[in-house]
Amino acid sequence: MSSAVAARTEASAAAPGSARPILAATGLSARYGHVEALHGVDIRIGEGELVAVLGPNGAGKSTLLRAIMGLSANSGEVAFRGELLPRSDAVAVATRGIVLVPEGRGLFPPMSVADNLELGAYRLRDKAEFNRRRERVLTLFPRLKERLGQAAGSMSGGEQQMLALGRALMAGPKLLLLDEPSLGLAPRVTGEILETLGLLNREGLAIVLVEQKAPLALELANRVYLLSLGRIVAELNPRDITSHDDLAQHYFA
Amino acid sequence: MTISPSITSPERRPIALRLAGLLPWLFAVVVVGYAMVVGGYAATVVSFALIYAVFVTGLNLFMGFAAQVSFGQNAFAAIGGYGSAVLTATYGWSPLPAMVIGIAAAVMAAAIVGFPTLRLKGHYLAMGTLAIGLITYEITVEWQSLTQGYLGISGIPPFGIGAYEVTSDRGQLVMLSLVVAACAFAAARIRRSRFGRALSAVAGSEEAATALGIDVSRYKLMAFLLSAGFAALAGSLFVHVVGYVSPEVFGLHMVIVTFTMLYVGGIGTVAGPLVGALIVSLLPETFRAFKDYQDLAYGAALILLLIYAPRGLASLFAPRGRS
Amino acid sequence: MKQTFWATSLVASVAMAGISPAIAQETYKIGVSAGLTGYAATVDRAWRDGVELAAAAVNAKGGVMGRKIQVIVEDNRSEPQEAVTVYRKMLSSDKVDVFVSGCVSAGNFAAAGLLLRAKVPMMLCSILPQQAEHLPWAFTTLPPAGFEVEKRLEYLKEKTQIRKIAVLHDPTPYANLQKGVAERNAAKFGIEVVSVDQYKQDDADLSVQISKARAAGAGAILKIGLGGTTLTAAKNIKQLGADMLLLTSLEDLAVFGPVSEVLGDKFFFVASPSQVYEALPEGGLKTGIKAFLDPWREKFKDRDPNWASRGWDGVMLTVAAIEKAKSLEGEKVRDAYETLSGFQGTTGVYNFRPDLHQGITENPFVLATIAAGKVKVVQ
DSSP, X not given: OHHHHHHHHHHHHSOTTOSOEEEEEEEEEEEETTEEEXXXXXXXXXXXXXXXXXXXXXXXXHHHHHHHHTOSOEEEEEEETTEXXXXXXXXXXXXXXXXXXXXXXXXXXXXXXXXXXXXXXXXXXXXXXXXXXXXXXXXXXXXXXXXXXXXXXXXXXXXXXXXXXXXXXXXXXXXXXXXXXXXXXXXXXXXXXXXXXXXXXXXXXXXEEEESOHHHHHHHOSEEEEEETTEEEEEEOGGGOOSHHHHHHHHHO | OOSSOOOOOGXXXXXXXXXXXXXXXHHHHHHHHXXXXXXXXXXXXXXXXXXXXXXXXXXXXXXXXXXXOOSOXXXXXXXXXHHHHIIIIXXXXXXXXXXXXXXXXXXXXXXXXXXXXXXXXXXHHHHHHHHHHHHHHHHHHHOHHHHOGGGOEEOOOOOEETTEEOOSHHXXXXXXXXHHHHHHHHHHHHHHSHHHHHHHHHHHOHHHHHHTTOOHHHHHHHHHHHHHHHHHHHHHHHHHHHSEEOGGGGSHHHHHHHHHHHHHHOTTOSSHHHHHHHHHHHHHHHTGGGGGGHHHHXXXXXXXXXXXXXXXXXXXXXXXXXX | OHHHHXXXXXXXXXXXXXXXXXXXXXXXXXXXXXXXXXXXHHHHHHHXXXXXXXXXXXXXXXXXXXXXXXXXXXXOTTOHHHHHHHHHHHHHTSOOSEEEEOSOHHHHHHHHHHHHHHTOOEEXXXXXXXXXXXXXXXXXXXXXXXXXXXXXXXXXXXXOOOOEEEEEEOSSHHHHHHHHHHHHHGGGGTOEEEEEEEOOTTOSOOHHHHHHHHHTTOSEEEEEOOSTHHHHHHHHHHHHTOOOEEEEOSOOGGGHHHHHHHHGGGEEEEEOGGGGGGGSOSSHHHHHHHHHHHHHHHHHTTSOOHHHHHHHHHHHHHHHHHHHHTOOOHHHHHHHHTTOOSEEOSSSEEOXXXXXXXXXXXXXXXXXXEETTEEEXXX
């Protein structure tokens, strides 16, 4: 873990968001059904950064990820590497290399692990690159290798989360959006998955991690946004947060 | 265009299960073979069943593989059937080019309906397809200068290769069996292809598929067009085999029968449409001796099938999760 | 695996049981493809009952050429593809000798090719197939489409001052044929057809068509087609206050009571002889009908005899053809049908010829109305 800590320190040495942003959202609002669940949110993700978005249930965390992805009716602007993303066009967003692992993982339960992985690389036509990615994913998650022929829905929660992450990696993401990867998992499995995320981030992958379990996220993140009732209420350096009370203070500030 | 064949290894399945997977096909071969030997009435029933199998295979692409709903596939069968009938009987074309034009017209009609409606979700599409089914039926009744209304069009020539026309029962059975085998093969290939996996993803979760960069509405449209093509092929086969067509052939009755076939056979499976078409065609004939109780017996048999094989007969022979 | 076994055995038993040939018996077999369910149900059930009644009458007298008649009825659900299946079933499994089939014309057309190949003739309730090569094996008891129309035109010409009429018809083949006759032949009666409109059998309102007819100056409406729409038309005429006569097609008498209550003496209908039996003069026709009507009334009371009477005729014509041919063979019976002339049936006199397979050549119909709850012949 020491190298992880070092990497984090280095990245966060720069002022928050001042790194060249891979993604910048301004005035992002989104509706969820008839309810406006996000009100004019501004966020920036630097290249190679791991940003955590924390907040209680119903704060709009998932909606934020869906809005970036173009999956919900939204207003405001999202720029990816300086280029505006088309509104409400998830296919176009996905094509640019932004990959979402949605709440509940979004796997195809009746399909095999192999087929799920293959669908991750759906837009890839280069066979050599496909094999390279597949090899990489199976090295990261050796357990998937044992279960290639098994239906995704028949695996344990932890394995399914590995598959969801593996499938996202098959797409060759430049920015990974993760919606509560720890949900419903045993602490040991969560640790395993977060460790892998740390590894990927150290290799330079930008990640937005939405979590309810703050301590887990704080350990990995370069920067933290606090979201409450659809608004960003604070932007913090994780090192400044030493206890759960600190977080609570920010919410009520 | 497939990047790699599915790694899902059938060779790792127990041999008994693999053999069980062949049972639906074996059943089909036995039934068709029996009809071929006996001829007559059995040949007629099985011929119609095979034509339905083509139709249901297409329906399965859209409803099973892509998990959409269409109540209007009979419209495309009507377009294919009447295309063939009018071009051959009225304008003296030979069957094959007439069939091709009929199928092309049906696919075009499907594009016109599908393009706007497939962007919508759920019941809008279902309602749209129901409408096109009813409208097409009305057109076949009302456009009498072309379709001759309820009088129907007779004198439609049978299929043939050169001067040889397929008129005998056995000849027609052989021809239809080849067509059905080709359709089933195509369905199996589609299922294992990149396109088929994309359809499965759409069926699993449109949102997850979209997030993976799969253009959901485009794939739904493609599946719809393909299924319309199969329906039109079935419609054309019907008119050339029977030699006659009238609006009732492609009425609401066809929608009900083919839905029953799809669910009895096993929606989403490759063998299901054929098995369903054969069973649903044979069952009422089995109970014909019951006279007034024929429908009752048939209904009871259907209910039993739904209780004991809720996911269809073909799925009984497939290992769970890979149906 | 238990389920697998269950399914396999079910499937196998279906395949085996489905299509076992019937045991051959020394009977003469008449096949009936009838729409016992579906749109033709009312008509075809009556047709079937007429056929069965006739067969029983023939059998009571010892059958035909020493054989008892066996009637095999299959329901074609009023659908052509079902008709093909049941024709096929009766041909190959039951080895039927002749067909006396019902009024689902599309079904009879669809199967016509099969009969040609099997050399089995059919005597129909419906119109004849349109395909020239199918015609030699098909005969019908149906009077020509023009007769119903001409009877009405005749009445208007002779008994009224009305010279402008409207035609209202449904899209069935028989109705279309009649419409064509009305358009072509009205002038012969000095009558002009000022409007022609189509409706559907399930239409619940015909006031648009009727208003149009009135605006065009029509003094009478010739309605061509069956079902509840006759009452609808009557009600619409009354609601619109239109001063028009309504002359409707041949139909089940039960339909006409309510219509007559609405329109009174402005309502007329075409009736077949069996429907107005009591009003007929003594003679060959009345005797012919009596042979049928006595057993019919005994069994079915006051149920309308019209469709059943033609089913009866179908069987009696077949028996006559067999006796004339002195053979039960399909081809010989077919030839004999073509020579039957002067045959007194319940619907009129049948005169078949090799070039004429529609045997009724003289208009047997009458025009009737209902006065004081009783059917009264006016023409």
